[in-house]
Amino acid sequence: MRERDAPLRFVSMARTMTLKASAAMVVGMALLLVFFYAMVSSQQQRSASQYTHAKAESIARSLDVFDQTMKLTAENAFSVFRRQFGAVLALEDAAKGSLSNYGVLINDNTTEVDSFASTFAGGNATVFVVQGDDFKRIATSVKKENGERAVGTLLDRKSAAYEPLRSGKKFVGRVMLFGRPFMTVYMPVRDASDKVVAVLYIGLDISGQEASMAAAVNTSQIFDSGGLYVISPGRAPAEASLVFHPKAAGKKLAEILPADAADWLTRLQGDDTRWLDKAPAVLDPLRVGTYFASVAKSEATGWLVVAEVPADEALAGLYREMTWLGGALVLAVVLMAIALVITIRRAVRPLQRVSLQLEAIGQGDLSQPL
Secondary structure (H helix, E strand, C coil), X not given: CCHHHCCCCCCCHHHHHHHXXXXXXXXXXXXXXXXHHHHHHHHHHHHHHHHHHHHHHHHHHHHHHHHHHHHHHHHHHHHHHHCCCCCCCEEEECCCCEEEECCEECCCCCHHHHHHHHHCCCEEEEEEEEECCEEEEEEECCECCCCCECCCCECCCCCCCHHHHHCCCCEEEEEEECCEEEEEEEEEEECCCCCEEEEEEEEEECHHHHHHHHHHHHCCCECCCEEEEEEECCCCHHHCEEEECCCCCCCEHHHHCCCCHXXXXXXXCCCCCCCEEEECCCCCCCCCCCEEEEEEECCCXXXXXXXXXXXXXXXXXXXXXXXXXXXXXXXXXXXXXXXXXXXXXXXXXXXXXXXXXXXXXXXXXXXXXX
C-alpha cells in the first residue's frame, strides 16, 4: 500500500495540550528559581559579608585600643626612667663607647636599669651608645636567652626602631626581644654639642596581654567552622607572618601557602576587602573546599585581621531557602499539571468523539451521526 493510502493516526489533543502546558510550567518555574536564586544569593552574600566583617572589625578595633593603651603606659613608664638621667649625656671616649651621666660612668652600671626593672614588673631598660651606624648596649637589664645580660650587643638593624633612631627620632611601638613581645620606647639623647650620642630604652613585657588577645582571636567562631587569624604584613611578602593563628602563630605566611602567599597578601591589602571569594584555607590548609574571607585592618599595628568562612556555611541559609522553594514549586507544578489534565480532558472530550466519528467516516462508515 502506498504511503498516501496509509490510515491517519490521530494524536490525542488532551495529551498534546497537557504536555505542552506542563512543559511551559516547568520552564516558567525554572526561570522563577533562577531569578529567585540570583536575587536571594546577592542578599545572602551581603548578610554573610556584614556578619564576617563585623567579627574581623571588632578584633581590629580591639587591637587598636590595646596598642594605644600599652603605648601610653610605656610612655608613662619611660618618663620615670628618663628622670634618672641628665638632659644631656657626655661621650667620654668615642672609641670605647664610654658615656657618663652627671660625671658618673654609665657603662656596666646597672643601678638605673635594674631600678626600672624592679619598679615595673616584666619591664626592662637599656642605655645604648651610638657607634657609627649602630647602637650598642652598654648598660642593660635585658637578658639573653641564656640568662646573661645583653651588654655589648647591638640593636638589630631589622628592628622597627632602627630607622627612626638613625634619623634622630623617638620610637614608640611593639618590638620582639629575644623571642618575647615588648611595648617599647627608644629616645635619642644628645650631648652638650647637640649631637646624638646615646639612646635610652625601656620595654614592658606584653606577652600576657597578647596571650589573652590570642585566645580571643582563636576562640572566635564564625558560622559552624569559620574563624579568625591575624597577619603582620611586614616590609615584603616574604616577611609576612601569622601573629595570631590557632595552630601556626609565629610562622611565616609562606610556610602555610608556599605558592600563593604573595598573591593572597596582595588581595588582603586591596581596596575592597569586605568579601573576598576563592580565598585559600589558612586556618586549616589540609581542608578541601571553597572559602570566603573578609578583612579588617588595625590602624595602630598595621596588622590584617582575616575572617575565613567555608562557602557552604556562608550560603547555608540560601541553600535551605532554595530547597524549600524548589520543593514548593515542584509540588505546585504537579498539582497544576493534575488540575490541567482534568480540565483539558473535560474540555476536549466532545472533540474526541467528533474525531472518532470522522475517523470512522474516513474508513468508509457513513452511518456515523454528526
